[in-house]
Amino acid sequence: MNIRPLGDRVVIKRVEAEETTKSGIVLPGASKEKPQEAEVIAVGPGGVVDGKEIKMEVKVGDRVLFSKYSGNEIKFEGEELIILRQNDILAVIEK
Amino acid sequence: MNIRPLGDRVVIKRVEAEETTKSGIVLPGASKEKPQEAEVIAVGPGGVVDGKEIKMEVKVGDRVLFSKYSGNEIKFEGEELIILRQNDILAVIEK
Amino acid sequence: MNIRPLGDRVVIKRVEAEETTKSGIVLPGASKEKPQEAEVIAVGPGGVVDGKEIKMEVKVGDRVLFSKYSGNEIKFEGEELIILRQNDILAVIEK
Amino acid sequence: MNIRPLGDRVVIKRVEAEETTKSGIVLPGASKEKPQEAEVIAVGPGGVVDGKEIKMEVKVGDRVLFSKYSGNEIKFEGEELIILRQNDILAVIEK
Amino acid sequence: MNIRPLGDRVVIKRVEAEETTKSGIVLPGASKEKPQEAEVIAVGPGGVVDGKEIKMEVKVGDRVLFSKYSGNEIKFEGEELIILRQNDILAVIEK
Amino acid sequence: MNIRPLGDRVVIKRVEAEETTKSGIVLPGASKEKPQEAEVIAVGPGGVVDGKEIKMEVKVGDRVLFSKYSGNEIKFEGEELIILRQNDILAVIEK
Amino acid sequence: MNIRPLGDRVVIKRVEAEETTKSGIVLPGASKEKPQEAEVIAVGPGGVVDGKEIKMEVKVGDRVLFSKYSGNEIKFEGEELIILRQNDILAVIEK
Numbered sequence: 001m002n003i004r005p006l007g008d009r010v011v012i013k014r015v016e017a018e019e020t021t022k023s024g025i026v027l028p029g030a031s032k033e034k035p036q037e038a039e040v041i042a043v044g045p046g047g048v049v050d051g052k053e054i055k056m057e058v059k060v061g062d063r064v065l066f067s068k069y070s071g072n073e074i075k076f077e078g079e080e081l082i083i084l085r086q087n088d089i090l091a092v093i094e095k
Numbered sequence: 096m097n098i099r100p101l102g103d104r105v106v107i108k109r110v111e112a113e114e115t116t117k118s119g120i121v122l123p124g125a126s127k128e129k130p131q132e133a134e135v136i137a138v139g140p141g142g143v144v145d146g147k148e149i150k151m152e153v154k155v156g157d158r159v160l161f162s163k164y165s166g167n168e169i170k171f172e173g174e175e176l177i178i179l180r181q182n183d184i185l186a187v188i189e190k
Numbered sequence: 191m192n193i194r195p196l197g198d199r200v201v202i203k204r205v206e207a208e209e210t211t212k213s214g215i216v217l218p219g220a221s222k223e224k225p226q227e228a229e230v231i232a233v234g235p236g237g238v239v240d241g242k243e244i245k246m247e248v249k250v251g252d253r254v255l256f257s258k259y260s261g262n263e264i265k266f267e268g269e270e271l272i273i274l275r276q277n278d279i280l281a282v283i284e285k
Numbered sequence: 286m287n288i289r290p291l292g293d294r295v296v297i298k299r300v301e302a303e304e305t306t307k308s309g310i311v312l313p314g315a316s317k318e319k320p321q322e323a324e325v326i327a328v329g330p331g332g333v334v335d336g337k338e339i340k341m342e343v344k345v346g347d348r349v350l351f352s353k354y355s356g357n358e359i360k361f362e363g364e365e366l367i368i369l370r371q372n373d374i375l376a377v378i379e380k
Numbered sequence: 381m382n383i384r385p386l387g388d389r390v391v392i393k394r395v396e397a398e399e400t401t402k403s404g405i406v407l408p409g410a411s412k413e414k415p416q417e418a419e420v421i422a423v424g425p426g427g428v429v430d431g432k433e434i435k436m437e438v439k440v441g442d443r444v445l446f447s448k449y450s451g452n453e454i455k456f457e458g459e460e461l462i463i464l465r466q467n468d469i470l471a472v473i474e475k
Numbered sequence: 476m477n478i479r480p481l482g483d484r485v486v487i488k489r490v491e492a493e494e495t496t497k498s499g500i501v502l503p504g505a506s507k508e509k510p511q512e513a514e515v516i517a518v519g520p521g522g523v524v525d526g527k528e529i530k531m532e533v534k535v536g537d538r539v540l541f542s543k544y545s546g547n548e549i550k551f552e553g554e555e556l557i558i559l560r561q562n563d564i565l566a567v568i569e570k
Numbered sequence: 571m572n573i574r575p576l577g578d579r580v581v582i583k584r585v586e587a588e589e590t591t592k593s594g595i596v597l598p599g600a601s602k603e604k605p606q607e608a609e610v611i612a613v614g615p616g617g618v619v620d621g622k623e624i625k626m627e628v629k630v631g632d633r634v635l636f637s638k639y640s641g642n643e644i645k646f647e648g649e650e651l652i653i654l655r656q657n658d659i660l661a662v663i664e665k
Binding site for chain 5: 511526527528530532533540542543561562564565566567568569570
């Protein structure tokens with residue numbers, strides 16, 4: 001089974017961010033807040049959404065930072081996913 | 096009797112999502128929250144809605160995920176249906 | 191006396207929906223909530239409303255489902271009517 | 286003295302609606318709520334209002350139904366008037 | 381010193397409205413509410429304001445009715461003035 | 476160091492308005508409310524801001540009246556400044 | 571690792587503003603409020619964002635003043651960053 005998001009929507013899945021302290025020690029994500037880092041699972045086709053031309057700028061596999069409280073939480077095949085608009089994705093993390 | 100939704104509206108009917116755990120066991124939908132998975136029952140013609148050209152991208156029979164609390168709940172011929180705008184449909188599930 | 195709605199407005203009158211149970215028994219509308227089914231009494235001319243071109247898609251005599259709490263309740267010649275925008279009509283019921 | 290409303294505004298004056306019961310008896314307006322029926326006293330020129338072309342569709346002397354709570358109540362030369370936008374006029378009553 | 385309002389703004393000064401009762405007696409404004417009648421003191425140039433072309437339709441010296449609670453109260457050279465957008469002026473009173 | 480405001484923003488600095496009573500006595504600003512009179516310190520370039528063409532109409536050194544509570548208060552080099560959009564400037568005071 | 575902001579977003583990092591008193595003494599930032607001065611860390615590509623053409627006017631390394639409470643706070647590689655829209659940047663500080 002596959003999720004095909006409509007319009008400018010993107011399906012993402014939270015990932016635990018690893019934090020590196022200034023001295024170089026890596027701390028696995030243990031903050032109490034839910035992480036705002038995610039992996040892109042599926043990307044809508046874009047096009048004219050709500051009367052505006054939207055070009056999709058993220059792709060499957062991208063690591064992204066997203067706006068807290070945005071989007072819809074969905075449980076799908078045992079996994080917790082978030083479906084949000086591309087506009088709620090703040091940045092792509094490049095390695 | 097038939098329901099013919101106007102503009103960009105879509106008539107859907109909730110379905111119980113089956114959940115598969117990571118170990119492969121299938122759990123029939125038993126969550127306390129109302130499911131956000133639905134089947135498309137009828138689709139409006141689209142066209143210019145509220146001054147914007149809308150192209151319908153779902154069709155009758157599609158399985159969809161929709162935004163919680165969106166749309167209007169309607170009781171029609173003994174069935175509980177939801178009429179919402181296509182824009183409140185998050186994704187199509189493909190099998 | 192006649193009511194001529196302006197712009198994209200539609201005058202409707204609530205009707206009691208008959209409910210059919212799955213076993214085929216017809217129950218006359220007896221739900222405590224006010225019904226959301228109505229008959230169209232008068233239809234505005236459409237045209238440019240609030241800067242947007244609106245084409246009227248319902249006609250006098252249509253059975254419609256409408257969005258709860260929308261529109262203005264008016265008492266006219268002893269009858270309770272609702273005047274709403276066509277956009278608050280969700281669907282037409284066809285027989 | 287005259288009131289010349291600006292843009293798409295209309296000056297109206299409430300009138301007591303006479304209610305006819307189904308059996309044909311005429312009841313003069315005695316409801317506790319303020320009536321929503323009014324006579325048009327003055328009509329603005331229309332034209333481009335808030336960036337949108339507005340064509341005036343009511344004229345002085347028209348009987349109209351208007352949206353409760355809309356507009357501004359004004360006391361002018363001892364009379365209680367309401368100044369509202371044409372868009373808050375729901376319908377014209379024709380005799 | 382002069383006030384030159386920007387864009388579609390208008391500077392007005394409240395005036396006490398005289399009320400005429402139906403029997404013809406003139407009552408000087410003594411209502412507890414602040415009057416909504418004013419004299420135009422200065423008028424902005426209009427033009428493109430907030431992306432919309434605005435044509436000024438009031439002029440210095442006009443008597444106007446304005447929307448309660450709209451605009452900004454300013455004390456200038458010992459006088460209480462209001463600066464509002466032309467759109468908050470409801471009507472011009474002509475004598 | 477200089478502040479270069481972006482888009483249609485303007486940097487202003489509050490000034491104490493002198494009030495002249497009707498009898499001609501000048502009272503230095505002593506009202507408890509913060510004054511709404513200011514001097515323009517820096518002006519953004521205007522241009523297309525939020526999809527709308529904005530032409531700047533104030534210049535450095537102008538005395539302006541501005542809308543209470545609008546803009547952002549900034550402490551810069553020991554001075555309290557306000558950065559607001561030109562649209563929140565109500566009028567220019569000319570001498 | 572790099573952060574690549576999408577659309578008209580900008581990644582900034584707060585800096586302590588040094589305050590100079592009128593007598594010329596430099597006070598390192600010690601105000602209780604979080605500083606509103608920041609350094610630009612990364613800049614999105616601009617282009618058509620939400621249907622509007624946005625041209626980016628800040629660049630990496632710029633010192634900027636930004637609107638309090640705007641943007642999203644993000645912890646990234648041990649650093650506290652803010653991702654906001656260029657429109658929430660009030661001004662660039664030039665030296």
